[in-house]
Amino acid sequence: MLSHPTANDVLLNDEPYQLGRLFAVLASLHRQAMKGKGADLGERRYSEAATTPAAVLGPLLVQAELDLTKIGRRRAGQIADLIAELLPKPVPRQLSLSQQACFALGYCEQRRALALPRAAPSEPMPAVPPLPVALQRMAVAVG
Secondary structure (H helix, E strand, O other), X not given: OOOOOOHHHHHHOOHHHHHHHHHXXXXXXXXXXXXXXXXXXXXXXXXXXXXXXXXXXXXXXXXXXXXXXXXXXXXXXXXHHHHHHHOOOOOOOOOOHHHHHHHHXXXXXXXXXXXXXXXXXXXXXXXXXXXXXXXXHHHHHHO
């Protein structure tokens, strides 16, 4: 019996999806470090990151190193581990339109996961919740 891949199976190994998640984590980290001051990184750099990630991620990772020093040590360690897990090697230079759609899914899903309340500050970063059925169908079609 053949089983169809679920969206989460396809996306867990999808580089653009993981890049979208990474960008959401970097934007959240910057927002925490800046304590709401200045323009949001997600608003300023999203289109660049979604189309030419290699050109954008280098400077963003340097900024992330600075941002990690401005938040709590435990939280910084959790975020650094998540960044290391999500960072592909090598980072693609450009993303096609279908890859940009996967990037957007990853970005939105990770933002949603980061917005979920945690019971205690010592809890690990939340996993990405399952995709809604309509998005699962789209992701399987793209993948």
